Amino acid sequence: MTPDFPEYALQAIARLNAAGFEAFLVGGCVRDAVMGRRPNDYDLTTSALPDQIEAVFAGERLIETGLKHGTVTVLLSGQPIEITTYRRDGGYSDHRHPDQVTFTPLLRDDLARRDFTVNAMAWNPETGLEDPFGGQEDLARRVIRCVGDAERRFDEDALRILRALRFAAQLDFGVDPATAAAAAALRRSLELVSRERIAAELTKLLCGPAARRVLTEFWPVLAVCLPELAPMEGLDQHSPYHCYDVLEHSAAAVEAAPPDRITRWAALLHDAGKPACFTRDEAGRGHFYGHAKVSAQIARELLTRLRFDKDTVRRVSQLVELHDYPIDPPEGSPDRAVRKLIGKLGPEDFFRLLDIKRADALAHHPDYRGRTAACDRLEARARELLAQPPCFTVKDLAIDGNDLLAAGVPAGPELGRLLNELLSAVVEDRTPNEKSALLRLARSLRETDQD
Ligand code: ATP
Numbered sequence: 001m002t003p004d005f006p007e008y009a010l011q012a013i014a015r016l017n018a019a020g021f022e023a024f025l026v027g028g029c030v031r032d033a034v035m036g037r038r039p040n041d042y043d044l045t046t047s048a049l050p051d052q053i054e055a056v057f058a059g060e061r062l063i064e065t066g067l068k069h070g071t072v073t074v075l076l077s078g079q080p081i082e083i084t085t086y087r088r089d090g091g092y093s094d095h096r097h098p099d100q101v102t103f104t105p106l107l108r109d110d111l112a113r114r115d116f117t118v119n120a121m122a123w124n125p126e127t128g129l130e131d132p133f134g135g136q137e138d139l140a141r142r143v144i145r146c147v148g149d150a151e152r153r154f155d156e157d158a159l160r161i162l163r164a165l166r167f168a169a170q171l172d173f174g175v176d177p178a179t180a181a182a183a184a185a186l187r188r189s190l191e192l193v194s195r196e197r198i199a200a201e202l203t204k205l206l207c208g209p210a211a212r213r214v215l216t217e218f219w220p221v222l223a224v225c226l227p228e229l230a231p232m233e234g235l236d237q238h239s240p241y242h243c244y245d246v247l248e249h250s251a252a253a254v255e256a257a258p259p260d261r262i263t264r265w266a267a268l269l270h271d272a273g274k275p276a277c278f279t280r281d282e283a284g285r286g287h288f289y290g291h292a293k294v295s296a297q298i299a300r301e302l303l304t305r306l307r308f309d310k311d312t313v314r315r316v317s318q319l320v321e322l323h324d325y326p327i328d329p330p331e332g333s334p335d336r337a338v339r340k341l342i343g344k345l346g347p348e349d350f351f352r353l354l355d356i357k358r359a360d361a362l363a364h365h366p367d368y369r370g371r372t373a374a375c376d377r378l379e380a381r382a383r384e385l386l387a388q389p390p391c392f393t394v395k396d397l398a399i400d401g402n403d404l405l406a407a408g409v410p411a412g413p414e415l416g417r418l419l420n421e422l423l424s425a426v427v428e429d430r431t432p433n434e435k436s437a438l439l440r441l442a443r444s445l446r447e448t449d450q451d
């Protein structure tokens with residue numbers, strides 16, 4: 001394998017080698033390169049100690065944020081590259097952070113401390129791939145498997161449980177049976193992990209292409225992090241619209257939504273209030289009156305607990321609250337409804353709302369998935385409206401006096417009055433600012449005037 005790593009990363013290896021140190025690309029970038037994916041970033045592991053790394057890269061911009069764990073970040077050609085000394089992690093009394101890290105001269109020790117076999121490979125141009133734990137084979141089998149004894153590794157650091165599920169969702173991999181069993185057995189230790197870290201891993205999991213499968217398959221583990229959502233599992237909706245329970249429906253909606261953090265969190269949470277709102281009528285049919293509001297409240301509490309920033313909390317819960325709102329009312333002007341909602345949410349979140357509505361529809365019984373068509377129509381119309389230049393004065397109207405003259409309006413004061421009336425109609429959203437619509441309106445205004 002000769003993956004094509006960027007020149008600056010190869011340069012960094014060459015410079016460490018020239019100073020007499022071993023150096024390898026390691027972790028996620030090697031995994032991604034072997035899979036033929038584009039890595040996010042490039043990490044190096046080296047036998048050089050931190051001050052030796054600094055000496056090798058003297059003159060370059062260095063960032064020392066990770067120094068106590070042996071990490072130096074170097075900016076090469078404007079790109080940050082993390083360079084970490086080979087290390088072993090000793091003792092994990094808090095089930096999260098190593099009590100101390102010790103440097104080691106052996107690459108193998110450094111690979112052994114890494115979480116999963118697919119993340120425990122190293123590569124450099126001279127030796128090629130170093131893969132002592134069968135990472136390549138697991139990539140080919142598409143499984144996440146702990147390096148070493150899974151229970152021990154999860155007991156050391158509970159965050160790895162969530163990382164395993166996150167990688168399974170991101171890469172669309174299975175989880176090796178022993179690793180999955182250890183995740184289930186030790187799931188409670190996730191309560192010891194910081195909420196920010198849980199949030200970050202859950203977001204990556206939700207944005208993964210296999211989020212739906214991982215959510216349903218590993219729900220007992222994930223419910224430890226999302227106890228507010230536990231009642232969604234197994235709640236039969238007793239409705240012809242639905243063929244899934246609330247959890248399966250929500251997981252299907254997540255995956256049907258574009259992989260954007262706000263959209264996917266909203267998709268996961270949109271029906272969180274259903275268990276609390278569930279009633280059945282005489283015919284036995286399930287109803288969930290008012291569930292969108294309750295879902296939004298749950299979303300606010302859950303996301304705040306997970307330490308999401310205020311803006312994210314507000315936007316996700318707003319989308320959750322509106323997921324059921326009929327944008328396109330049977331009476332009234334659809335343009336006005338669209339503009340009003342764009343005004344409230346901003347264009348980005350307006351389109352997110354349509355994405356959520358489509359995803360929700362797609363997660364229904366197959367007979368009811370056609371409801372996406374209404375969203376497609378609204379989206380097309382909203383794009384047209386947004387493409388229209390704003391209209392503040394008569395000059396901004398899509399027609400002018402000459403158009404009205406051509407349409408038979410006599411020259412004189414009536415012309416100016418008519419243009420002003422058309423302007424009010426556009427500003428109040430009673431008509432789109434489009435030539436044919438304005439001429440039609442002008443005609444009917446004149447008719448009523450003459451009556
Ligand atoms: P991503 O593409 O999300 O960046 P990654 O594999 O690079 O994936 P990082 O969180 O950047 O993930 O970690 C880099 C590497 O460090 C991992 O590939 C793994 O080898 C190791 N690692 C990270 N976190 C842990 C952990 N909690 N326990 C053990 N090893 C870890």
Ligand code: MG
Nearest residue numbers: 028029040041
């Ligand atoms: Mg990384």
